[in-house]
Amino acid sequence: MKKVLKVIYLISIIFIxxxxxxxxKGYSIYKDALDSKSxxxxxxxxxxxxxxxEVNKLPKIYIDAVISVEDHRYYKHKGIDLIAIGRxxxxxxxxKSFIEGGSTITQQLAKNVYFxxxxxxxxxxAEIFMAFKLEKELNKDEILELYLNTSYFGEGYYTVKExxxxxxxxxxxxxxxxxxxxxxxxxxxxxxxAPTQNxxxxxxxxxxxxxxxxxxxxxxKKEAKEILGD
Numbered sequence: 001m002k003k004v005l006k007v008i009y010l011i012s013i014i015f016i017x018x019x020x021x022x023x024x025k026g027y028s029i030y031k032d033a034l035d036s037k038s039x040x041x042x043x044x045x046x047x048x049x050x051x052x053x054e055v056n057k058l059p060k061i062y063i064d065a066v067i068s069v070e071d072h073r074y075y076k077h078k079g080i081d082l083i084a085i086g087r088x089x090x091x092x093x094x095x096k097s098f099i100e101g102g103s104t105i106t107q108q109l110a111k112n113v114y115f116x117x118x119x120x121x122x123x124x125x126a127e128i129f130m131a132f133k134l135e136k137e138l139n140k141d142e143i144l145e146l147y148l149n150t151s152y153f154g155e156g157y158y159t160v161k162e163x164x165x166x167x168x169x170x171x172x173x174x175x176x177x178x179x180x181x182x183x184x185x186x187x188x189x190x191x192x193x194a195p196t197q198n199x200x201x202x203x204x205x206x207x208x209x210x211x212x213x214x215x216x217x218x219x220x221k222k223e224a225k226e227i228l229g230d
Contacts, residue, residue, distance in 0.1 A: 026125025033114040033130065039137045042113050046146055053161040053172055055145035061177045062160075064219075065184035066148070068212040071105040075140055079106045079131035105147050106131040112150040153183070154190030154197065167195055177227045178206075185209040 037045075046052065055063070067074050073081050081104050103111070110130035115123055134143055153163035163186065164172040168179050175183065185205040186193045195202040210228060213219040219227070 022121050023125055025122035027129055029115075029122060029126035030129035030133075033126065034133065037114075039134060043138070043142070043146060046113070046149055049149060049159060051159045051161040051165075052149050053159060055141050055148065057173050058148070058160065059173060059175055059177075059180050061218075062172065062175065062180035062184060063144070065181045065209050065213055066105075066144075068216050068218055069184055069188070069209045070108070072212070072216045074105050074144070077104060077106075079135040080104055080128055103127070104131065106134050106143055109143055109147040109150065110134060112147070151187045152190055153186050154194035178229070181209050181213070181227065182206045 071081065073083070107127050107130075110127045111117065114130055115127055138146075148160045150158065151160075152158055153160070153166075155163075155166055157163040157166050160172050160183070163183055164170060164175055164179075167183065168175060170179075172180075182195065182202055182205075185208065186202070188205070191197060193202050193205040207228065210219065210224045214221060214224055
């Protein structure tokens with residue numbers, strides 16, 4: 001029994017040392033990123049984009065769709081969603097691969113503007129540190145607005161306005177509910193879900209978004225049916 005406890009103790013120590021190593025590396029990456037560009041400077045730089053679009057001008061149904069499919073506890077967490085991370089960790093273990101990230105909208109913004117898209121552990125930790133910093137300095141609407149003006153929508157579109165004009169020929173506030181929901185689903189995999197690439201897959205993704213909106217009480221089944229034209 002003592003030998004077993006000793007092995008468990010040694011394994012625990014090794015785990016802690018490894019964890020501290022990656023946390024240290026992640027914090028260093030975070031600090032370097034922040035030193036190169038402050039949150040305020042990053043925000044001002046993005047707002048200078050030609051096609052920057054303010055969140056308060058977007059259709060409510062579009063915002064509801066984005067929140068539903070990307071981060072339904074967005075207005076409740078402080079940068080990270082421990083429930084989503086736990087679920088993603090379990091699913092990744094089952095698949096023996098990084099198939100699910102559990103990233104919040106805040107984390108995705110951090111990745112969009114400060115880090116690369118790689119899935120290294122230390123980069124993910126840096127992203128978490130940056131998410132906390134973003135939540136400390138910006139309010140939820142500001143974070144969401146920056147996220148929607150830095151996400152990739154396919155076809156070279158990096159803002160919600162570029163995507164709306166490019167795909168539907170209209171300003172975001174003029175999108176129909178059908179178009180708004182379709183657009184909300186594209187950033188997950190732009191090469192697959194862009195309507196110009198594969199309209200069938202775009203509509204399948206749109207239905208996934210609608211189902212999430214129903215699940216989180218943003219739409220009734222009747223409203224969803226009317227929007228999709230089923």
